[in-house]
Amino acid sequence: xxxxxxxxxxxxxxxxxxxxxxxxxxxxxxxxxxxxxxxxxxxxxxxxxxxxxxxxxxxxxxxxxxxxxxxxxxxxxxxxxxxxxxxxxxxxxxxxxxxxxxxxxxxxxxxxxxxxxxxxxxxxxxxxxxxxxxxxxxxxxxxxxxxxxxxxxxxxxxxxxxxxxxxxxxxxxxxxxxxxxxxxxxxxxxxxxxxx
Numbered sequence: 001x002x003x004x005x006x007x008x009x010x011x012x013x014x015x016x017x018x019x020x021x022x023x024x025x026x027x028x029x030x031x032x033x034x035x036x037x038x039x040x041x042x043x044x045x046x047x048x049x050x051x052x053x054x055x056x057x058x059x060x061x062x063x064x065x066x067x068x069x070x071x072x073x074x075x076x077x078x079x080x081x082x083x084x085x086x087x088x089x090x091x092x093x094x095x096x097x098x099x100x101x102x103x104x105x106x107x108x109x110x111x112x113x114x115x116x117x118x119x120x121x122x123x124x125x126x127x128x129x130x131x132x133x134x135x136x137x138x139x140x141x142x143x144x145x146x147x148x149x150x151x152x153x154x155x156x157x158x159x160x161x162x163x164x165x166x167x168x169x170x171x172x173x174x175x176x177x178x179x180x181x182x183x184x185x186x187x188x189x190x191x192x193x194x195x196x
Contacts (some may be wrong), residue, residue: 001033011042014136019076028132029177030158030163031148040072049081051092055099058140062100062109064140072147079138086117089138096140097194108187110148117184128177129166135187 006090010104019041028090035041044061048054062074083089093113100106119125 007080008045011045011078011137011186015043015076015078015139018136018183022131022135022180026165026168026180031162035072035074038072040070040074042073042075043078044075045078045080047081048079049093051082051163054079054082054092054140055095058096059103059144062103062105062142066105066108067143069144071144073144075142075145077140077142080138083115083138086115086119089113089115093140110145110146111142112143114139114141128169128172128180131169131180131184132162132165134184136184 019032019036023029024036027033046054046057048057051093058077063078064077079089079092083092093111096111100109100111115135115138116134116136117125118133118135119130120127120133123130169180171179
């Protein structure tokens with residue numbers, strides 16, 4: 001990606017807004033707010049226009065995170081030039097998981113994924129529950145397994161988090177749902193054209 005810094009800044013700002021107004025506000029993730037409060041969340045626009053370049057950049061970031069990051073640090077790797085189609089993103093996610101496995105990082109790093117068109121299996125694209133994983137841009141989030149484990153120790157029945165999120169979404173009125181959808185969409189694409 002050869003986007004100017006001002007574009008990268010706008011991309012990161014839209015993701016920061018989504019984290020605060022969607023992920024934290026609606027409590028989709030139990031460790032999002034503590035991570036923000038501790039200023040341990042990093043945002044990075046990846047310079048990768050192909051799967052190979054994305055994976056190379058991801059591997060570099062994992063190495064840096066494990067070598068120099070604090071135990072609570074997490075990174076959101078934002079893809080502005082690849083995987084615009086959700087099927088392509090799923091393919092990339094599978095490759096990313098395989099890379100983590102092959103490098104022996106699976107006991108240290110956990111991958112979370114988000115996409116503007118995220119759609120869970122057995123749901124329709126219009127289902128509001130997909131908004132637990134919809135974001136303004138395709139995102140690969142690098143979480144440290146140890147910090148995830150500590151966060152979940154303070155959560156009652158963490159295995160029910162997805163179900164609780166779905167129940168929360170389904171209790172929203174129309175105005176709340178509309179606001180959630182607006183907060184989950186990038187205001188402009190990389191070319192300046194509205195993304196949705």
